[in-house]
Amino acid sequence: MSRFIARRLAYSVIALLGATMLVFGLSRAVGDPRDLYIQEGGYGTTPETRKFLEKQLNLDKPLAAQYGIWLGRVLRGDLGNSVFTRAPVLRQIRESAPRTLKLGLVSWVLATGMGIPLGIAAAITRGTAWDKLARGFALLGQAAPPFWIGIMGILLFSVKLRWLPAGTEGEGLAIRNFVLPAVTLGWLAAAGYMRITRSAMLEVLDSEFIKLARAKGVSGWKVIWKHAFRNALIPPLTVSALLLAGFITGAVVVETVFAWPGLGRLAVDAVSNNDYPLMTGTVLVFAAVYLVINLLTDIAYAFIDPRIRFS
């Protein structure tokens, strides 16, 4: 087990280094890297600023040294200053991260709480109208663009019915502000959970040991909970990392739609302001979170299913 964890940890570190190399390499690959750190203001840029930047970015040193110095700064938490607001990138990230985390947690609870029970229910009632309804819900969740679901939610519940706020402006983060964004973000993941739980459950229900349990006279619900459900839980668990990728993408989209002041919003603003340091910072934070959760999922999976450890 510890060897497995060590190997997985090594992959994660390599992947994170890969991400930093990608980000760094991109800034040096095209044109003058100084352009990425300069906002063309009303007065243009002076040769002095360029000279200063050249020193700051260590452009006079070889590429590997530049990367080393840059990486050292990143590891110490120095992500530079935003080109647009001049504020330190780390501070901006620290301010917005908790908001994204809150939204993500609420959506995740919603997705798990809806997706897995729905999947089980659909598998038990296979072929009935209930099953079809649940599958239709999943199908819609996987085919509808998340930003559009959000906008339709605003159109229906904010513009027409006036039940819920369309954004967060001026209201802080009250519970009613969470409803639309969390449902929008959770739907896609719930659809994924539902589909996978359903097919895993069907497969388990079809297996020999379930038939044996039934033949021995174990009651219907007991078979479903004690025998089938536990075994059907592995596939949904493995995909939770994949669904998380959807969450990160989703956070960017949903925060844009609902003007949610989180990390995803920060990234989109960085793109529209051509704010390279801010973008770099948010990407690295997202990548790190993503890798940690991937790692935890892998370990949890190996814990539940010993076959994985030895493959």
Add this chain to the structure above:
Amino acid sequence: MANEALARSPAAITDEEAPPGRLRTAVGWFTRYPTIPILILLMMVVCGIFAPLIAPHDPLRPNVIAQSTPPAWYEQGTSKNLLGTDHLGRDMVSRLVYGARVSLLVVVVSTTSGMVVGTFLGLIAGYFGGNVDEVISRVVDIWLAIPFLLVAMIIVIVLGQSFTLMLGLLALLAWSPFVRNVRAEVLSLRERDYVACAKIAGAPAVRILWRHILPNVLNTVMVIASLRVGQLILSESILSFLGVGVPPPTPAWGSMVADGRNYLNTAWWISTLPGIAILLVVMAFNFTGDWIRDKTDPRLRQLG
């Protein structure tokens, strides 16, 4: 005699041997093929290719006096703009028709290039094994460990927004599942006797891969491609919605939804209609993909 009786018994008539006359009727066709999804896809392809002939107006020309005209079934609507106009007075029908082009290009260019590259890498990783496999597999692992959308956004900041760049980015999103699944399949195929025979006969690796292994993985490749297309179209719409995909004023469904966001109070159709277009096309692709998978190889169910 006995055989004949058995052959005629109702139990012997399986689905495959159903009375031939019935199959040729429309009902039989409907139950056998995903008719509606195929029709939707056909419409998308036709709209994409013949957009200039189908679109009633120029999708890029604004019309100041006809801004946000509602669809024709409203009192204020006109038959000139069947689905109304957007906030700049551009015809919705024409923009929707031209938007199909973007999706079509995503399918043709990004999916295909991702498929070719991914299959190639999967073939050599599976066949040669060893270090080649190790490097390719690790690169895939690492690539999958990096959130794609954000990388795409960084690349767009650095290189500037363009249509070609977006197609390239989507190809980058497409390739990895091909590598993994093709590799896994080649691993078992290369142990087969006919591959060993070809080797003994002195066939070079290229020939073995091309003639003996590739034809056997093509099925898997097609299934993955068909399951993947919908996701790519969805990703394109997300990129365009966030303003890092197709640059304006080219009509793309994702950016059309974004355009209408500020007019939800007065003109719901600007955001709603392109979203429905995306939904229908992605659903049609998913349905067809599922259908192809179930028809050709139900064992691949876990891919979806």
